[in-house]
Amino acid sequence: MQKYLLILLLGLSSAVAGQESEDGIDPDYPDETGVSAYDDSQDAKVVSYELGEGVQFQLNGGQYEFSLGAFVQPYADLRSGNLEDTLNPNSLFGVQAARLFLEGKAHKEKASFRLDMDFTDGFSLLEAWVGFRPWEFVAFSFGQKLVNSNNREYINQESNLQFPIRSALSNYFTQDGRELGVFVDGFIDIHGVLIRPSLGLTSGDGRNSFGELSTDPDIGGLKLLGRIDFLPLGDFSGDGANFTADLFREPTPKLVIGAAASINNGASGKTGEAHGAFQLWDGTGTVAYADYEKLYVDLLFKYQGFSLLAEFVNARIVADQILYLDPVANEFLDGANIADNYVVGQGINVQLGYVFEKGTSIDLRYSTIMPEFDVTTSQLAQENWYTAGISHYFNRMNGFKLSGSVTYRENTTLGEATGEPFNGIFGLIMAQIML
Numbered sequence: 001m002q003k004y005l006l007i008l009l010l011g012l013s014s015a016v017a018g019q020e021s022e023d024g025i026d027p028d029y030p031d032e033t034g035v036s037a038y039d040d041s042q043d044a045k046v047v048s049y050e051l052g053e054g055v056q057f058q059l060n061g062g063q064y065e066f067s068l069g070a071f072v073q074p075y076a077d078l079r080s081g082n083l084e085d086t087l088n089p090n091s092l093f094g095v096q097a098a099r100l101f102l103e104g105k106a107h108k109e110k111a112s113f114r115l116d117m118d119f120t121d122g123f124s125l126l127e128a129w130v131g132f133r134p135w136e137f138v139a140f141s142f143g144q145k146l147v148n149s150n151n152r153e154y155i156n157q158e159s160n161l162q163f164p165i166r167s168a169l170s171n172y173f174t175q176d177g178r179e180l181g182v183f184v185d186g187f188i189d190i191h192g193v194l195i196r197p198s199l200g201l202t203s204g205d206g207r208n209s210f211g212e213l214s215t216d217p218d219i220g221g222l223k224l225l226g227r228i229d230f231l232p233l234g235d236f237s238g239d240g241a242n243f244t245a246d247l248f249r250e251p252t253p254k255l256v257i258g259a260a261a262s263i264n265n266g267a268s269g270k271t272g273e274a275h276g277a278f279q280l281w282d283g284t285g286t287v288a289y290a291d292y293e294k295l296y297v298d299l300l301f302k303y304q305g306f307s308l309l310a311e312f313v314n315a316r317i318v319a320d321q322i323l324y325l326d327p328v329a330n331e332f333l334d335g336a337n338i339a340d341n342y343v344v345g346q347g348i349n350v351q352l353g354y355v356f357e358k359g360t361s362i363d364l365r366y367s368t369i370m371p372e373f374d375v376t377t378s379q380l381a382q383e384n385w386y387t388a389g390i391s392h393y394f395n396r397m398n399g400f401k402l403s404g405s406v407t408y409r410e411n412t413t414l415g416e417a418t419g420e421p422f423n424g425i426f427g428l429i430m431a432q433i434m435l
Contacts, residue, residue: 046058051400052397052400067104070434072097072099074093075164075431077092078428079424080424096164098119099118101114111131112132114127126144126207127144127146129141129142129143139184140182140183145179147225149294151169151260151349152256152299153309154174160242162245163365163405164389164430165407167351168369168383169313169347173271173294173347175270177273179204179205179225193231194231195228201223203218205269206275219289221265222265223262223272226260227260228258229258230257233255236254240254244307245363246303247393250303258297258299259295261294266290267317267342271342278341280323281323281324281326283321285329290317291320293315293316293317305356309350310350311347312348315342315343315345317342319333336377338373339377339379342379343380344373345370346372347369348367349366349367350366359393363388366387367383367387382412383409384412385407387406388406389403397434399433400434407425407427407428408425409423
């Protein structure tokens with residue numbers, strides 16, 4: 001598939017360049033927009049490229065836009081101490097992500113779409129959605145996409161992270177962050193003060209939500225989710241609201257304060273975004289699940305290279321009836337086995353960073369996880385992560401960067417029964433190029 005896309009890309013670029021040469025215009029000479037261009041009275045075509053933004057096509061005088069991009073993240077994970085757990089079991093070299101994405105906008109029709117694939121994943125399709133924006137202040141979308149009802153670090157694309165790995169809060173309270181459903185996003189501007197509300201209704205089964213086959217039935221009920229962001233100091237520069245680090249070195253202070261919530265009406269996965277990971281039953285022997293609720297509060301502040309990210313989450317289950325672990329109702333769902341099946345508890349994550357003018361960033365992070373039930377078999381353990389990182393951004397659009405981090409992971413409950421808590425240090429080195 002990559003071969004055919006590359007051939008298509010080269011063919012389109014050659015066709016545009018050839019047409020420009022035929023009309024006596026030097027295709028290598030940029031116009032005032034900074035890109036090579038062909039323009040006649042009937043049709044305008046613009047092809048541009050910048051590292052980190054992909055190849056941009058503009059057709060019919062800019063009425064139609066398409067962008068094709070990709071990024072890869074090779075990494076090394078080095079460990080010491082007793083860290084042989086399911087989060088990341090061994091020291092290794094690997095590829096964290098190998099993405100290819102295609103986006104498009106039809107301004108006249110007020111439509112858009114995104115297709116995103118990861119070739120390191122068994123289910124390579126990450127996002128596939130179409131959007132419609134009938135007015136400037138509201139947009140609708142339908143399909144599978146990265147939802148914004150999780151913490152702020154997780155609503156950002158993987159290429160925009162401040163550290164090579166997400167925080168403990170992100171890792172434990174969210175599995176993938178992408179879901180299948182319908183979404184509404186609002187845009188409100190009151191004299192420079194921005195409010196961005198959004199709502200979504202999804203299948204509640206996460207990505208590829210109908211199991212191994214598209215004909216598999218949905219499990220549980222639907223999931224209602226939403227977020228509201230408040231930007232009292234106006235919008236961030238460029239795409240800065242979708243990055244944690246202050247790559248644009250904001251000349252004036254910028255702040256976004258947000259809250260997000262979701263309720264999965266019958267969750268069959270530990271974080272409310274999985275398909276049939278386990279089964280529960282009601283008193284009649286019918287498969288039934290508890291409702292799973294999550295609440296996030298977060299803020300992001302940036303000014304002249306400095307950034308602060310703070311996040312809080314609380315997750316719990318709500319059951320309006322007695323549920324059982326077996327169809328004959330022998331063992332009912334209580335505190336201990338709730339924790340066996342669902343991630344319930346609280347988490348805090350705080351990140352500080354400073355980007356120097358030459359593009360080097362120094363970052364610090366502290367994350368703590370507090371389970372609701374202190375049992376050794378819990379899906380969620382009491383953990384503290386202390387992380388220091390350094391990155392170098394070769395361009396402002398995050399197109400090429402080298403980053404590394406060292407984390408001391410302190411686990412104070414998992415393994416207590418054997419007297420062997422899972423404590424230790426792990427270091428990550430990652431390179432990223434985004435074409």
